[in-house]
Amino acid sequence: MAIISAPIPNLINGVSQQPFALRLASQAELQENCYSSIVEGLTKRPPTEHVAKLADGDHSSAYVHMINRDSTERYIAILGDQSIRVFDFDGNEKTVNTPDGVAYLGAASPATSFSAVTIADYTFIVNKTKTVAMDASVQATQQDPAALVWVRQGNYSTDYKVELSGPADVTAAYTTPDNDGSLIQTDHIAEQLCTAIDGVNGYSCERFGSSLHISRADGADFNLSTEDSFADLALQSIKDEVQTFDELPPRAKHGFQVEIVGSPVNGFDNYYVEYDDGNGARQVGVWIEIPKPGRDIRFDAATMPHSLVRESDGTFTFKANEWNDCVAGDEETAPEPSFVGFRINDIFFYRNRLGFISDENVVFSRSGDFFHFWRETVTSILDTDPIDVAVSHVKVSILRHAVPFNESLLLFSDQTQFVVGANEYLTPRTAAINQTTEFETNLRSRPVGAGRFVYFVAPKGSYSTVREYYTDGDTKQNDATDITAHVPKLIPGDVFKLAASANESVMIALTEDKADRIYVYQWYFADGGEKVQSAWHEWTWADGEKILNADFVVSTLWIVVQRSDGLYLERMDIEPGKTDEDLGFRVHLDRRITDADCQMVYDPITDRTTITLPYAEENELQIVGRGTVEELPGGFIKSHEVVSPTTIKTMGDVTGGGFFVGRKYVKRYKFSPLVLREEAPGGGVIANTDGRLQLRRMTLNFADSGYFRVQVTPFRRSPYEYVFSGRVVGSARSPLGQGGIETGKFRFPIMANNFNVDIEIVNDSPFPSRFLNADWEAQYIVRSQRMG
Numbered sequence: 122m123a124i125i126s127a128p129i130p131n132l133i134n135g136v137s138q139q140p141f142a143l144r145l146a147s148q149a150e151l152q153e154n155c156y157s158s159i160v161e162g163l164t165k166r167p168p169t170e171h172v173a174k175l176a177d178g179d180h181s182s183a184y185v186h187m188i189n190r191d192s193t194e195r196y197i198a199i200l201g202d203q204s205i206r207v208f209d210f211d212g213n214e215k216t217v218n219t220p221d222g223v224a225y226l227g228a229a230s231p232a233t234s235f236s237a238v239t240i241a242d243y244t245f246i247v248n249k250t251k252t253v254a255m256d257a258s259v260q261a262t263q264q265d266p267a268a269l270v271w272v273r274q275g276n277y278s279t280d281y282k283v284e285l286s287g288p289a290d291v292t293a294a295y296t297t298p299d300n301d302g303s304l305i306q307t308d309h310i311a312e313q314l315c316t317a318i319d320g321v322n323g324y325s326c327e328r329f330g331s332s333l334h335i336s337r338a339d340g341a342d343f344n345l346s347t348e349d350s351f352a353d354l355a356l357q358s359i360k361d362e363v364q365t366f367d368e369l370p371p372r373a374k375h376g377f378q379v380e381i382v383g384s385p386v387n388g389f390d391n392y393y394v395e396y397d398d399g400n401g402a403r404q405v406g407v408w409i410e411i412p413k414p415g416r417d418i419r420f421d422a423a424t425m426p427h428s429l430v431r432e433s434d435g436t437f438t439f440k441a442n443e444w445n446d447c448v449a450g451d452e453e454t455a456p457e458p459s460f461v462g463f464r465i466n467d468i469f470f471y472r473n474r475l476g477f478i479s480d481e482n483v484v485f486s487r488s489g490d491f492f493h494f495w496r497e498t499v500t501s502i503l504d505t506d507p508i509d510v511a512v513s514h515v516k517v518s519i520l521r522h523a524v525p526f527n528e529s530l531l532l533f534s535d536q537t538q539f540v541v542g543a544n545e546y547l548t549p550r551t552a553a554i555n556q557t558t559e560f561e562t563n564l565r566s567r568p569v570g571a572g573r574f575v576y577f578v579a580p581k582g583s584y585s586t587v588r589e590y591y592t593d594g595d596t597k598q599n600d601a602t603d604i605t606a607h608v609p610k611l612i613p614g615d616v617f618k619l620a621a622s623a624n625e626s627v628m629i630a631l632t633e634d635k636a637d638r639i640y641v642y643q644w645y646f647a648d649g650g651e652k653v654q655s656a657w658h659e660w661t662w663a664d665g666e667k668i669l670n671a672d673f674v675v676s677t678l679w680i681v682v683q684r685s686d687g688l689y690l691e692r693m694d695i696e697p698g699k700t701d702e703d704l705g706f707r708v709h710l711d712r713r714i715t716d717a718d719c720q721m722v723y724d725p726i727t728d729r730t731t732i733t734l735p736y737a738e739e740n741e742l743q744i745v746g747r748g749t750v751e752e753l754p755g756g757f758i759k760s761h762e763v764v765s766p767t768t769i770k771t772m773g774d775v776t777g778g779g780f781f782v783g784r785k786y787v788k789r790y791k792f793s794p795l796v797l798r799e800e801a802p803g804g805g806v807i808a809n810t811d812g813r814l815q816l817r818r819m820t821l822n823f824a825d826s827g828y829f830r831v832q833v834t835p836f837r838r839s840p841y842e843y844v845f846s847g848r849v850v851g852s853a854r855s856p857l858g859q860g861g862i863e864t865g866k867f868r869f870p871i872m873a874n875n876f877n878v879d880i881e882i883v884n885d886s887p888f889p890s891r892f893l894n895a896d897w898e899a900q901y902i903v904r905s906q907r908m909g
Contacts, residue, residue: 173212710783827888
C-alpha cells in the first residue's frame with residue numbers, strides 16, 4: 122500500500138467517449154457550457170446578449186442567411202415559404218421590395234430548399250426544388266426569304282449575270298465596256314443589275330453600295346445563281362449560307378442573316394451572322410455573330426436563382442435576375458448550360474465567377490460577368506468564356522456542395538470529393554475535375570473552411586462524424602481526418618449547419634434533433650504542427666428552443682433562436698479575456714440585457730420597482746449589479762419576484778439603473794475515471810489498473826473565479842457538495858456586499874474507489890470560474906509488481 126498523487130495537466134481537451142483507459146487525463150466524461158481555452162483554461166462559456174426580437178410567430182422551418190457586406194453593414198435574411206424579411210444586426214427590419222413577387226421562394230421546407238451566397242450588394246438565392254427551364258424566346262429570323270449579290274470586282278469587257286428562279290424566272294445581265302472606267306465601278310454595275318430585277322415578276326431589289334438585296338413581295342422562296350466572264354470571281358451570290366466570312370460584302374440590308382458553314386466535314390465550325398447598321402442609323406454597318414435563327418436563347422428567369430439586392434437608400438429588392446441571352450452558335454457549337462432541365466444544388470463564387478452545381482456538373486459564369494452563361498463567340502474559345510465541366514467517376518456522383526480550398530475548388534458529392542484544378546488562371550482550356558478522396562458526405566450541411574482546413578459532416582448511422590480535410594504539406598496528397606473518432610455518439614445525424622472562426626480556432630455544428638444546443642469543436646496546433654488540442658463539447662439552451670442559425674463574425678457568434686413567442690437575435694463574444702466594464706469580470710447570464718433595455722417604474726408606497734423586460738422568459742432570471750451605482754455594487758445579486766414572463770419586481774428604487782438581467786445557465790464538467798498512468802515501454806502513456814485505487818482528495822487550481830461547487834457522488838450513496846463562494850477571509854478581492862473573484866486552490870475530499878465515484882464541477886451562478894489543472898491523491902494497493 123502506498124500514498125500516491127498524480128496531476129491532471131489541464132482540463133481543455135473536451136469530452137471523450139473512448140474507454141477510460143484510452144482517454145487522455147485532460148478529457149472529460151461530460152462537458153456542458155464550458156469553453157476550453159488554450160490560454161485561460163476551462164472557463165464558463167461566454168453569455169449570450171439579447172439583441173432584438175426579430176419577428177412574432179413560428180419561423181422554425183425558415184432558411185436563415187447572414188449577409189456580411191462589410192465591417193459596418195451586416196444583415197440577417199429570413200426566408201420562408203414565399204416570404205422574405207431582412208434585419209440589420211440591431212434587429213431593425215429593412216424594407217424589402219418584391220417587384221417580381223416571391224413565387225420563386227415557394228417551398229414546403231425552406232430550411233432545406235434554399236441556398237445563398239453574398240457578393241458585395243448582391244445575395245444570390247437558389248431554390249433547390251426548382252428545375253431550370255428556357256422560356257419561349259427564340260432567336261429572330263429574317264422576315265422573308267432573301268438573297269444578296271455582291272459585285273466584288275469591276276472589269277472591262279466583262280459579262281455579269283444574275284438568274285432568279287422559283288415562282289418566276291428573272292435574268293439580269295450587264296456587260297461592261299472596254300474603254301470607260303466610270304462604267305466598271307462596282308456600285309454602277311450593281312445599280313444596272315438591280316434596275317433589271319426590281320419590279321420584274323414580283324421581285325424587288327435594293328442596292329447597298331456594291332450589294333444587291335433581293336426579295337419577293339409575296340414572301341415566297343426562290344433560287345439564285347450568278348455567273349461572270351471573269352472566272353466567276355467578280356460576282357458573289359449569298360443565300361442562306363456561305364463557306365467563309367470573307368465571302369460577305371461590307372454592306373448589306375439591316376437584319377440580313379447568313380450561316381457561315383466553314384469546313385463541310387466539321388459540324389462544329391458553323392456559325393451565324395447578321396448585318397447590323399443600327400436599322401439605318403449608320404451608313405456602314407457590321408456583321409455580328411448571332412445564335413442560330415429559331416433556337417432557344419433565354420433562360421426562364423422565374424426558374425433561375427433570384428437576387429436580394431441592397432439598394433443605395435438602405436432598402437432591399439428581391440427580384441428575378443436579368444440573365445444574358447445566348448449570343449452565338451447553335452445547339453452543338455454553343456449548347457445550353459448543363460443545369461437547364463435540372464435543379465441547381467448549390468451556388469458559389471470562385472475566381473471572379475459565379476458558379477452553380479447541378480447534377481454531376483459544375484458550371485461557371487463568364488469571368489467578371491456573373492449573369493452570362495453563354496459563349497461570346499463560337500469561332501474561338503476565349504479565356505473569359507463560361508466553364509461547364511462534369512465529374513468522371515464509376516459511381517453516380519451528384520454534386521452537393523462547392524467550397525474554395527487551397528487555391529482550388531473542392532466539390533462534394535454523396536460519397537466522393539473532387540477538386541477543380543487549374544493553372545494560374547481558370548479558363549475553359551485549363552479547368553479540370555480530379556477525384557481526390559472518397560468519404561460520405563452529409564447532403565444538407567455545407568462544408569466550412571477555417572484556415573488551411575475544410576470541415577465537413579458525414580453520416581455515421583444515427584450519428585454524425587466530422588472530418589478535417591487538408592493537403593499534406595510534404596506529399597501534397599489530400600486526406601480527411603475523422604476529428605470525432607473519440608466522440609462517435611456525441612453529434613446527432615441530422616447536422617444542418619457548420620460555422621467556424623479561424624481567429625479563435627472554434628467550429629460549431631447545429632442539428633435538427635438537438636436544436637436546443639450547439640456542438641463545439643476547439644483545436645490548437647503547436648509551433649511544430651502537432652495538434653495539442655482537439656476538444657468537443659456542448660453548449661445548451663432552454664428546452665423547447667430551436668437554434669436556426671449561427672455564424673461567426675470575427676470573434677462574435679451571432680445566433681438566431683426560435684422561441685415559443687417568436688424569433689430572436691442574440692450575440693456571443695468569445696474573445697479571450699473579455700470582461701464587463703467596471704467589473705473586471707464577465708457576468709454570465711444568457712439573454713443578457715442592461716437596465717437601459719428595460720422599462721422601470723418605482724412605487725414609493727410598496728418600495729418596489731417594477732421592471733418590464735424586452736422579451737418573455739419562463740426560466741429563472743437573475744439581477745446582478747454592474748457596480749456603476751452605489752445601491753448595486755458590482756457582482757451583487759439582487760432578489761426579485763416574478764410577476765409575469767415579461768415582468769419582475771424588486772425591493773427598493775433601482776430606476777437609476779446599474780444592473781444586468783438575464784437567464785441562469787449551468788456549467789458542468791464531469792471528470793473521467795481517475796486512473797494511474799505510466800509510461801509505456803514503446804512510448805506513450807498507459808493506464809495501470811492492476812491495483813486498487815482508493816481516492817482520498819483532489820485539488821483544483823483555479824483563477825479569477827467567483828463561484829463553483831464540486832459534487833462527489835460515490836456509488837449507491839448520496840452526493841456530497843463542496844462549495845467555493847468566491848470569498849477568501851482577509852482577501853482584498855472579496856469585499857462585503859459584492860461578488861468576490863479569487864485565484865487559488867480548492868481542495869475537497871473524495872474517499873471512494875476511483876471506479877465507483879462521479880466527480881463533477883458545477884457553476885450555476887452568474888460568476889466566472891476558470892480551472893487551470895488539478896491534482897489528486899489516493900491510496901494505492903497492489904498485490905504484485907509489474908515487470909518489464
